[in-house]
Amino acid sequence: MTDAQETAAASSLRTTGGAPPDDGGSTESGAPTPLLEPREGIPPVIADEASLAEVIAAFAAGSGPVAVDAERASGYRYGQRAYLVQLRREGAGTALIDPVGCPDLSALGEALSGAEWVLHAATQDLPCLREIGMVPTRLFDTELAGRLAGFPRVGLGAMVEGVLGFVLEKGHSAVDWSTRPLPEPWLRYAALDVELLVDLRDALEKELDRQGKLDWARQEFDAIASAPPPEPRKDPWRRTSGMHKVRRRRQLGVVRELWEARDRIAQRRDVSPGKVLSDAAIVEAALSLPVNVQALAALNGFGHRMGRRQLEQWQAAVDRAKAFSESQLPQPGQPVAGPPPPRAWADKDPVAAARLSAARAAVSALAEELNMPQENLIAPDAVRRVCWEPPAAEPDAVAGALTSYGARPWQVEQVTPVLVEALAASAA
Secondary structure, eight states: OOHHHHHHHHOOBSSTTTOOBSSTTOOTTSOOEEEOSOTTOOOOEEOSHHHHHHHHHHHHHOEEEEEEEEEEOTTTSSSOOEEEEEEEEETTEEEEEOTTTSOOOHHHHHHTTTSEEEESSHHHHHHHHHHTTOOOSEEEEHHHHHHHHTOSOOSHHHHIIIIIOEEEOOSOTTSOTTOSSOOHHHHHHHHHHHHSHHHHHHHHHHHHHHHTOHHHHHHHHHHHHHOOOOOOOSSGGGGOTTGGGOOSHHHHHHHHHHHHHHHHHHHHHTSOHHHHSOHHHHHHHHHHOOSSHHHHHTSTTSOTTSOHHHHHHHHHHHHHHHHOOGGGSOOSSOOOOSSOOGGGHHHHOHHHHHHHHHHHHHHHHHHHHHTSOHHHHSOHHHHHHHHHSOOOSSHHHHHHHHHHTTOOHHHHHHHHHHHHHHHHHHHO
16 A cells, blocks of 8 residues: 555545645645655656556556556647656556647557546546547546535645645656656656545545445446447537627627638647637627728737738638638527526516426525535536426426436436425416
8 A cells, every 4th residue: 555545545625615634735834745756756757568568468457446547738729638647557657648649549458448437627637638549438427426425626736635635746748748748847747647636535424424425425436437429510610709799690600610621620620620720710800790801800819910812712711701602601509409498488488487496596595505516416407407398296296207307216316305305386
């Protein structure tokens, strides 16, 4: 057992909500202990197949859960691919793997398929891990565990400090991880991100068990591990920041054409779309409908630093949208599956609005009683759907509706009674 594991095993949380442990990594004065170096030092970056084979063998022979993390280059590169994968397991130590040099990690994923993977905010890393062949069958999400246990701050640094009494190095989370070679301070930061992840998992498991929430957490983790990859987003251009200003269909057409042109360029150049053209510039052009390159160049976001050729390609996108027939222009809004936005309920169906108000109040009170965020107790969309087309105000009917909307058994058990009461009260 490592020093940190002994610390985690010996310590107990004084209260729910993230109070530091009585001992743990804290110094005698009670201040958290800075964690400055990985226990075995910074491991070499694995970037070739021979070294990868050694890592696979070592981790397959290791024991217990596997700490897993991934670093992306969001804001710098196109897409959300992984540029560094970090792992740690008892008996194997820490490994830093370069997915550029080793793009297929499926053999590593298979070697670890029977182990529990420990991730922090798993849904952020699973898509990029899936791309390189790493898919867990079991996992423990320390961020989600913190939410269910009622911790007010669930970032990895805050959790490690509050639960284990150690301070992690900060400052490299938003760097360009596609940089090669990766600087040593970045590699140190990356190694430290998985240094105490299993220790944190062990402490949180004990706390969840103490609160009677361990089975709830396991249901949530199983749901994440078994979830299929998300469907591609329909009309992603509609998520352009500032879209609320764009009202007319011709203007919407300009947004779509500029967004799609930008996306093609960003993908070809492998850079973040925002580095090619900002969302604010796209919206500005849509609102102004410039008649030529000179008019476009006068708009914010299309300034003097942009070359003539670039301006011409953006003006061409504007001109395409201006030439569309009415049938080719996008509709003002996307078809909405399910209930309308809650702000419209009072006008469309005042009775349903009253049901939703009662249900939200009931769920809020229950979440406070259980010491967890409302959205982790039950998905807000499930509550809206139940209130828009309400089942009978009976336990079986409400439970069946919640289950059909994706609620886990523990959520159905907890939320059904308060929703039944809210539906019955609003119908009276």
